[in-house]
Amino acid sequence: MSETHERLLYPFSAIVGQEQMKTALILNAVNPSIGGVLIKGERGTAKSTSVRSLAALLPEHEVMVGCEFQCDPNDRASMCEKCLKNKDPHSVKERMKVVELPVSATEDMVVGTLDISTAIKTGERKFEPGVLAQAHRNILYVDEINLLNDHIVDVLLDAAAMGVNTIEREGISYSHPSKFILVGTMNPEEGDLRPQLLDRFGLCVNVEGLDDPDTRLQVILRREEFEANPQKFIKKWSKEDNALAKRIVKAQKLLPKVTIPKDMLTMIVSICIDLGVDGHRGDINMMKTSKTLAAYAGRKEVNEDDIRQAAELVLAHRMRKSPFDNEDLDRKRIEESIERSKNEDSGAQESPDDSGKGGNPKGSKNFEASDPFA
Secondary structure, three states: OOHHHHHOOOOHHHOOOOHHHHHHHHHHHHOHHHOOEEEEEOOOOOHHHHHHHHHHHOOOEEEEOOOOOOOOOOOHHHOOHHHHHOOOOOEEEEOOOEEEOOOOOOHHHHHOEEOHHHHHHHOOOOEEOOHHHHHOOOEEEEEOHHHOOHHHHHHHHHHHHHOEEEEEEOOEEEEEEOOOEEEEEEOHHHOOOOHHHHOOOOEEEEEOOOOOHHHHHHHHHHHHHHHHOHHHHHHHHHHHHHHHHHHHHHHHHHHHHOEEEHHHHHHHHHHHHHOOOOOOHHHHHHHHHHHHHHHHOOOOEOOHHHHHHHHHHHHOOOOOOOOOOOHHHHHHHHHHHHHHHHHHHHHHHHOOOOOOOOOOOOOOOOOOOOOEEO
8 A cells, every 4th residue: 555545545533423333443453362343334334434544543563574474573473484584684664554355255365375386396385375465464354244255254264363374285285474453344234144253253343324414414524525635634633543543552552461350250251141142252352352442441450331342342243132133222231231240249249158257158259359360
């Protein structure tokens, strides 16, 4: 992406509404291990604009010169074979890019190809990089992900979870780093993803067109102003975008120091059980997301509000629900579950132990909030 094109991108801070979608994108920028975000909604709701604007907002990072995987010179553990063998490494600073995957993509386009004949003749593995190589340390954007072949989606999610892409052909294998922020968008009217694939996205948000007349008017006026003079509009919003970029970097540095009290962990588990969440991805992602929310807020400890917000982002696509359930009902169920968890914890604290001297009975969920669990 050229600098000229970057300068003409619509500012992230100028996007009207869609706060939950913007928050989900920012959280993945702070902590890519969350596992990406699936954005479900109708056309014209700023989905692709938000993704591209976020990339332009994020700070530059160092990449190895001549590396097709954009390896980080400060992270030997994740370097490709070529960079590890490089005795005279040089690096340059580059901005994160948005790598787009077309709906028509084949498996070879995604994972890359191995030249089997060269390998047999010379014994050397000749690898032609695919989209997953380009996406390393960038944003991988898949529009209409629900229209992709299920196997391709599976490959993307595997790489996103493992941080490595492995290709195997005729008994020959090749692996390279592939850590990226996965953003998938889709219109539910055109079909949904299988539950097994939905579950593997860290976060999920539903976006809709704005109903408030004043807010819709603001969308029109800002777009008109941007198209009339993009440079002037971008400069007008540069202060907000710069402040947001600094906040993201600050949150990235704070994240390793954030702790989560055991009573908050208990609340996460209780909510997931209460709402019928299958498996353990929901619990783990709620823990990661709540810690990231705390870091983004500038705090070193997770609180109940972080759990509440994380639940909406993490459980929306994991809750057992009827076809007629909506977002308001989801929020109500989450809030009711949080209250039940608090009441259960409170009751456990007040109940006497077996000796009659008070305290917690065996199996109680009560933990001291001051005893943090990182």
